[in-house]
Amino acid sequence: MAWKNAVKITVLKKTWQEDLAEEYLANPAVGPCSIFQEGQEFLVTKENYLTMLDGKFCSEAWSAISHYVYAALQGGSVMHGWTRDEKVMITCCNDGTRPVIFKIERLDP
Template identity: 40%
Template structure:
């Protein structure tokens, strides 16, 4: 199993939805910052949002185990070993890039 590089590409705020449904003063996600990088395999990286992990772990798992085909019906991501995903926060989704690496995932001691 290999490690997967997770890069935070964007933190967003759906202003129209936040205005209608969000609490006053809602801003982009306070937990994740653009440019942050994490490495994962089978477990959530330390400091990584629990809810975001729930939304992306299946892609991380697939990439960590060597998935190299183009996702789905070849109508999504053009680069093998890459997935662009988001967390499940509908008001302030965080967009992430997942990349397969050649870094071996070692069992924790």
């Protein structure tokens, strides 16, 4: 593998879909995600990619975004033609009632 790059993940926003939680969750008072904080940053390198940042990242969120991180670590375009900068992507975790929105940035050497 050609692990040339690093990737920065930034937590942009935590959201809470209270109406959906009320209708569908066993515990509708759970509230927004308690794992991440807005503005929190993570640096992903070849050394910590395979360990979900040494266990510091939510496994469900990692499952949703890790393939984009992997592409960026390889030097690939994260969102060619979709974002203004092909090295940047805005994405989110797969929790439908309290999704966390992330910015993924490829950091070139």
